[in-house]
Amino acid sequence: MSIVISSDFDSGNAELVEIAGNRIDVNIRKDIRSDFFQWFHFRAEGLSVGEEYTFRILNAGKSSYPEGWKIHNIPYSEDGKTWERLPSSFEDPILTFKLVPKIGAASFAYFGPYDLTRHKEMISRAQASPYFVSIEVGKSCESRNIELLSFGSGGGEKKNLWILARQHPGESMAEWFMEGLIERLCDPEDEAAKGILSWADLHLIPNINPDGTFHGNLRTNAKGANLNREWDKASEEYSPEVLFALKEMDRIGVDACLDIHGDEDIPYVFGSGAEGNPGFTERLQTIDDAFRQNWMKINQTFQVEHGYDKDEPGKGDLSLCTNQVSERFNCFSLTIEMPFTDDHNHPDPLNGWSPEKSKVLGASSIEALSSIKHLL
Ligand SMILES: [Zn+2]
Known part of the structure; x- marks a missing residue:
């Protein structure tokens, strides 16, 4: 099964740039009719349990509050209900975090979503x-x-x-x-x-x-x-x-x-x-x-x-x-x-x-x- 990245749902925001092996690159989309952006929320499916995946947000450093990424660990959820955090690293402009999934799907967001x-x-x-x-x-x-x-x-x-x-x-x-x-x-x-x-x-x-x-x-x-x-x-x-x-x-x-x-x-x-x-x-x-x-x-x-x-x-x-x-x-x-x-x-x-x-x-x-x- 190939990896699928989606954000076409209520409160979703991310655009897939590339999937290269176990590396997944996305960008955050700008707010509608505005240059603000920072909120993201996307889902990855088709992941293999136990393998390590590297997720990168390529345009994080261009977002509205780039300083915030330096201290921001990434909320993620495997069941869609419980949100924990993954350590992240920020090397302007790229934000990187890694996941070894316990099941084949996970959601990531800027904060626990309330859709x-x-x-x-x-x-x-x-x-x-x-x-x-x-x-x-x-x-x-x-x-x-x-x-x-x-x-x-x-x-x-x-x-x-x-x-x-x-x-x-x-x-x-x-x-x-x-x-x-x-x-x-x-x-x-x-x-x-x-x-x-x-x-x-x-x-x-x-x-x-x-x-x-x-x-x-x-x-x-x-x-x-x-x-x-x-x-x-x-x-x-x-x-x-x-x-x-x-x-x-x-x-x-x-x-x-x-x-x-x-x-x-x-x-x-x-x-x-x-x-x-x-x-x-x-x-x-x-x-x-x-x-x-x-x-x-x-x-x-x-x-x-x-x-x-x-x-x-x-x-x-x-x-x-x-x-x-x-x-x-x-x-x-x-x-x-x-x-x-x-x-x-x-x-x-x-x-x-x-x-x-x-x-x-x-x-x-x-x-x-x-x-x-x-x-x-
Ligand atoms: Zn506010």
């Missing part, structure tokens, strides 16, 4: 939650569904807490984060979930960029738009995904917002706030500080030492979700970044930063948000 099939299953399960209130459905450029799930319990005045994920579709850890959170909202025995929903409604958009996810993009939607630069100019033509979220936020209101991402270079979990906004206040700074300090105690992977440089006062970019939402609703808003490679405070050579750790972090956001109730 639209799994997404649909999660959306269905979420609606069986005892706290599920409503679903609104927006449409992407290519008419895929964008689900907004609202959870609550009882009546009365509630705070509106928003969490959205996957503006950047290659950051699949963001949707694993949402799955960890949603699983808790589906558990009637979960006291912390019950507690937060007694004073807040949770509004979740688990995947705001389904087109990018389907096409295996790193950063953009089907029109080539980077959604996290569209929040001050969202349009029906280029960024209906953001337009839908903003319309629903305007209708419902926002008291706090988390926007979930992954970072290619920085090997830690961190937050990035709205401190550069013209309308940023001491009150918002107090909430931001409390949220970060509390979350560190609840989940030790979250930390405040490493992260992006802070924006200077008044220099915040209002095209970013976190900044636009904070400015528009005078509310606490934070971008959450997880690593692609590993959490260097808690190194894990076998799994690196993983879907499972992303889920645990997402689950812990319930306690982190609960801890700032008195400040909202």
Whole structure:
């Protein structure tokens, strides 16, 4: 049997260049209508058990974040469910990793994938939650569904807490984060979930960029738009995904917002706030500080030492979700970044930063948000 390389599936991205003996060379394809690229996901079949294969990504060094490859071991899966990591070496521009397969097939990706099939299953399960209130459905450029799930319990005045994920579709850890959170909202025995929903409604958009996810993009939607630069100019033509979220936020209101991402270079979990906004206040700074300090105690992977440089006062970019939402609703808003490679405070050579750790972090956001109730 000859070796077959495929990527023509939901969230796939790789182009076969050559198979020469046991060496398999691929390139990563650019995002649609964009020069960004880094996400890859492909499958190899027809491998011989016990033989060593060398896989090379020839254009890795030309990708959007080439520095990231220096510390990136490669997620792979033989059963399509469990993802471990293979050591890799990067000699610009070529990324190389080797596999001795235990069965005749294996999948490789930039991070444990979260495809639209799994997404649909999660959306269905979420609606069986005892706290599920409503679903609104927006449409992407290519008419895929964008689900907004609202959870609550009882009546009365509630705070509106928003969490959205996957503006950047290659950051699949963001949707694993949402799955960890949603699983808790589906558990009637979960006291912390019950507690937060007694004073807040949770509004979740688990995947705001389904087109990018389907096409295996790193950063953009089907029109080539980077959604996290569209929040001050969202349009029906280029960024209906953001337009839908903003319309629903305007209708419902926002008291706090988390926007979930992954970072290619920085090997830690961190937050990035709205401190550069013209309308940023001491009150918002107090909430931001409390949220970060509390979350560190609840989940030790979250930390405040490493992260992006802070924006200077008044220099915040209002095209970013976190900044636009904070400015528009005078509310606490934070971008959450997880690593692609590993959490260097808690190194894990076998799994690196993983879907499972992303889920645990997402689950812990319930306690982190609960801890700032008195400040909202
Ligand atoms: Zn991102």
